[in-house]
Amino acid sequence: MWESDLLRRYHLSNGIEVITERLPQFRSATLGVWMRVGSVNETRENNGVSHLLEHLFFKGTKTRTARQIMESLEGVGGSANAFTSREYTTLYSRILDTHIDLAAEILADILINSTFPDLEKERAVIAEEIQSYIDTPEEHVLDLLSAVIWRRHSLGFTITGTKRSLARLNLQAVKNYYRTWYVPSNILIAAAGNFNNDALKDLFERHFGGIEGTDNRRVYDPPNVRAIKKLFFRKIGQVHLSLGLPGVPADDPLRYPLNLLVNILGGSPLSRLYQRVREDEGLAYQVNTFVSSYERTGLVGVYAALSPKHTQKAADIIFDEMTSLKRKKVPDDELRSAKEQLKGNIVLSLESTSGRMHRLARSILSLGRVETLSTVMKHIDAVTADDILRLANDLFRNELLNVVALGPIKKLEVREL
Numbered sequence: 001m002w003e004s005d006l007l008r009r010y011h012l013s014n015g016i017e018v019i020t021e022r023l024p025q026f027r028s029a030t031l032g033v034w035m036r037v038g039s040v041n042e043t044r045e046n047n048g049v050s051h052l053l054e055h056l057f058f059k060g061t062k063t064r065t066a067r068q069i070m071e072s073l074e075g076v077g078g079s080a081n082a083f084t085s086r087e088y089t090t091l092y093s094r095i096l097d098t099h100i101d102l103a104a105e106i107l108a109d110i111l112i113n114s115t116f117p118d119l120e121k122e123r124a125v126i127a128e129e130i131q132s133y134i135d136t137p138e139e140h141v142l143d144l145l146s147a148v149i150w151r152r153h154s155l156g157f158t159i160t161g162t163k164r165s166l167a168r169l170n171l172q173a174v175k176n177y178y179r180t181w182y183v184p185s186n187i188l189i190a191a192a193g194n195f196n197n198d199a200l201k202d203l204f205e206r207h208f209g210g211i212e213g214t215d216n217r218r219v220y221d222p223p224n225v226r227a228i229k230k231l232f233f234r235k236i237g238q239v240h241l242s243l244g245l246p247g248v249p250a251d252d253p254l255r256y257p258l259n260l261l262v263n264i265l266g267g268s269p270l271s272r273l274y275q276r277v278r279e280d281e282g283l284a285y286q287v288n289t290f291v292s293s294y295e296r297t298g299l300v301g302v303y304a305a306l307s308p309k310h311t312q313k314a315a316d317i318i319f320d321e322m323t324s325l326k327r328k329k330v331p332d333d334e335l336r337s338a339k340e341q342l343k344g345n346i347v348l349s350l351e352s353t354s355g356r357m358h359r360l361a362r363s364i365l366s367l368g369r370v371e372t373l374s375t376v377m378k379h380i381d382a383v384t385a386d387d388i389l390r391l392a393n394d395l396f397r398n399e400l401l402n403v404v405a406l407g408p409i410k411k412l413e414v415r416e417l
Contacts, residue, residue, distance in 0.1 A: 145244045
């Protein structure tokens with residue numbers, strides 16, 4: 001066991017890991033059950049099964065209908081939800097501190113005792129969800145980018161699956177996948193809020209300590225990346241342009257200079273791309289950068305929605321600004337501003353029990369530890385202009401650059417970085 005006055009970390013009798021943070025200034029708590037299970041665990045044949053299971057968890061257990069699950073929590077002012085990502089599936093509940101026992105019991109019930117009813121109905125619901133993503137070009141182009149940059153690797157699978165893979169998922173396939181992956185070695189419970197630590201530990205042991213299963217941690221090799229350009233012609237009003245490069249894994253020390261680099265390039269209204277593409281040239285309403293970090297790799301991306309006649313000019317500006325970051329050090333005032341933005345965003349994200357719970361879980365899953373806020377701030381402050389220049393030269397390389405465009409476009413020139 002590891003613990004401090006507010007943080008505790010321990011394992012239940014069956015090996016499930018628990019991380020909690022007591023926040024006595026709140027009158028609520030957020031509980032999360034995180035599984036190391038996502039679309040990266042899947043094959044092309046069962047792609048989408050993790051997301052399908054996330055839906056089915058809320059459709060009924062041995063003792064509760066779907067309506068009763070929601071009524072139990074909503075009726076006392078609480079809520080429950082879930083999400084699936086490429087590497088994780090998470091069930092969580094936000095609840096008043098007087099009803100923590102109820103939230104824990106329901107999360108355990110839907111994880112352990114789900115009967116997976118209404119499979120056909122839920123497959124139809126998700127088929128509509130898939131179509132909604134396809135019909136939303138700003139979402140669809142990012143799925144296309146992932147498929148292109150992570151080609152032939154499960155990181156490139158869509159989280160929802162495809163209509164074809166979804167149709168193959170019968171009840172037996174779902175149950176087999178559940179028994180294989182939803183086991184104690186893949187489960188982390190995270191909680192933040194107002195509670196008694198000892199009582200919470202007993203509560204988790206009572207509700208989750210009976211989960212059984214053979215240890216089965218996923219292992220995957222990082223994907224190989226090469227430069228690819230794909231233009232997907234569609235008769236819509238705008239061209240949705242996305243650029244992608246491999247980033248760094250979630251536990252890489254370079255994550256600090258990387259987040260600053262990406263923020264300077266296009267992470268805020270003060271960023272270079274926002275100022276040049278939108279404010280100076282008026283070429284786009286939306287232009288931004290993003291970072292995704294995984295166990296073995298990462299993704300650095302740029303996105304812009306553009307008029308077809310402005311696409312090449314905007315792309316040239318993006319290439320130009322990436323090249324500039326490789327050739328010239330970031331000025332001190334620009335770096336200082338980026339650091340303050342990043343630190344401010346981190347602090348503001350922790351102003352709720354939900355934000356705290358997410359930080360705990362992601363820290364344990366990515367780093368194997370929880371870094372103090374002061375330590376994170378020190379790492380950010382320690383980044384130099386030389387660090388960013390060096391990282392830009394390592395990452396911004398044409399042989400790794402993937403370019404995807406969706407819309408009324410047939411030609412796009414990629415400049416040398």
